[in-house]
Amino acid sequence: MVLFKDIKVGDAIPSITKPAISHLQLALYAGAGADHNPIHVDEEAAKAGGLPGIIAHGMLPLGFLGQLLTLWVPQRQVRSLSARFVAMAFPGDVITCSGKIVGKREQAGEKLVDLEIAAQNQKGENLQLGKATVALTWE
Numbered sequence: 001m002v003l004f005k006d007i008k009v010g011d012a013i014p015s016i017t018k019p020a021i022s023h024l025q026l027a028l029y030a031g032a033g034a035d036h037n038p039i040h041v042d043e044e045a046a047k048a049g050g051l052p053g054i055i056a057h058g059m060l061p062l063g064f065l066g067q068l069l070t071l072w073v074p075q076r077q078v079r080s081l082s083a084r085f086v087a088m089a090f091p092g093d094v095i096t097c098s099g100k101i102v103g104k105r106e107q108a109g110e111k112l113v114d115l116e117i118a119a120q121n122q123k124g125e126n127l128q129l130g131k132a133t134v135a136l137t138w139e
Contacts, residue, residue: 001137002072002073002136003136003137003138003139004104004111004113004136004137004138005138005139007101007104007113007136008101008104009101009102009103009104010100010101011100011101012098012099012100012101013068013072013098013099013100013101013115014071014072015068015096015097015098015099016064016067016068016071016096016097017094017095017096017097018064018094018095018096018097019094020091020092020093020094021056021060021089021090021091021092021093021094021095022091023041023054023091025060026040026041026054026056026057026060026091027041029056029057029060030057033057033059035057035059039051039054039055040054040055040056040057041054042054051088052090053090053091054090054091055088055089055090056088056089056090056091056093058085058088058128060089061083061089061095061097061119061127061128062083062119062128062130064095064097064119065081065083065097065117065119065128065130065132066078066081067097068097068098068099068117069081069099069115069117069132069134072099072134073134073136077134077135077136078132078133078134079110079112079133079134079135080131080132080133081117081130081131081132082130082131082132083117083119083128083129083130083131084128084129084130085127085128086126086127086128086129087121087125087126087127088127089121089127093121093122093127094121094122095119095120095121095127096119096120096121096122097117097118097119097120098117098118098120099115099116099117099118099132100115100116100117101113101114101115102114102115102116110135111135111136111137111138112133112134112135112136113133113134113135113136114131114132114133115131115132115133115134116129116130116131117129117130117131117132118130
């Protein structure tokens with residue numbers, strides 16, 4: 001269990017690395033997310049749209065960032081999660097998500113921890129950059 005008293009600004013939370021994005025994963029994600037845009041599953045359609053090829057759904061790395069948080073603390077402790085898209089992810093990309101504590105505060109009786117989070121591909125390029133807040137207990 002992560003305790004408020006045991007962490008400090010500048011600490012990193014445990015990172016996660018996801019297996020390479022596959023075409024099957026994108027097809028399954030299209031169904032689960034009801035996003036059937038062909039640029040996510042059809043090479044020709046992606047290229048016809050001016051892309052270099054199939055791209056991953058933007059929400060997929062965001063989901064990985066959510067998983068980063070919920071592997072660190074239970075979901076019920078997540079108070080906010082936001083991210084902005086910086087670059088596209090492609091099939092074959094290996095995504096690593098990381099986070100760093102940038103603030104500790106008390107608000108409305110909760111002990112809150114603010115984080116900067118990032119999803120990067122295997123080249124170290126940022127795909128998404130974001131922020132999150134989680135509530136922790138003292139003991």
